[in-house]
Amino acid sequence: MNPYKAIGVMSGTSLDGIDLAYIHFEKTTHWEFKILAAETIPYTTTFEQQLREAINYTPQKLQQFDTVYTKLLAKTIQTFIKKHTITEIDAVCSHGHTILHEPEKGITYQIGNQEILAELIQQKVVCDFRVQDVKLGGQGAPLVPIGDELLFSEYDYCLNLGGFANISYHKDGKRIAYDICPVNIVLNKYAKQVGFDYDDKGKLAKSGDYLLSLGAELDNLAYYKQLPPKSLGLEWVQKEIIPRLEAFPRKKIDVLRTFTEHVARQLARNFKIRSKVLVTGGGAYNDYLLERIVYYKELNLVKPTKELIEYKEALIFGFLGVLRLREEVNCLKTVTGASKDHCSGKIYNYHIVK
Structure with a gap:
């Protein structure tokens, strides 16, 4: 089989910047990969603010912003x-940046997936991976599990702790995956309110007090009782989480502690005891959160190399693009709830500029 060299590009809901990874993929008896280069380019403060506000833009303004972002x-x-x-x-192979994600209404919109991208960079582009899945009745998310299945099968579970926590595992011959709860999209917001970009190693949360009634209210949200396939978006956080947190006039540090504890409890519920769990995403550096997860359930949490912790999603979007070029399945119906497994993503070619 041909080896492939792809660049995976990802921007997550935690808004820490654009992740890029240059990867070598090769298939022998199974798929293998090597990350050759990777880095995160942070957003300017202005641009980060625009990305936060874009959910409220008019369709016309959002279209214009899409071009700016591309x-x-x-x-x-x-x-x-x-x-x-x-x-x-x-x-x-680019994910773009999610602005709208309400699959139950048939809506998912990632900016940065315009055809001009291929012309501007003078490279073949594979992008817009979610739209087709939503058209097929799926959640359009999560898309990473095909990579978990084919690249990380030695783990019982793959857990990504980014803006949201999502989990992926193999059961009864099928890949199951879903979003568990918000993580950094909330923790970063409250860390910023006490003067930090994020809660380094969970030290802020650790120093706060636990708010019993708020914790109980969060644990009782209807989403946690739903069966997969299911996914979360910023809209849900703004409707269900933030108003509850804001209703408590206590110190922000106490809200951080309570929400961290809530996340740990929700995560622990989703694993079988003594499982081997691959932990990636920015939240893998939150030592206090990991400590609290294993407090609730005995688990073997495996933190891989820094490269893999930070760039697993960019790596897998590179992989999704390679599967798309090969016209192989890269979207699993058991994960998203779509009517069938399918090969998703738009391919844009470019005209050579002389």
């Missing part, structure tokens, strides 16, 4: 290619 993405990718002197690229 151009920013192109510039970022070009800089990455130049910096790492990358010459061999089969495709740039």
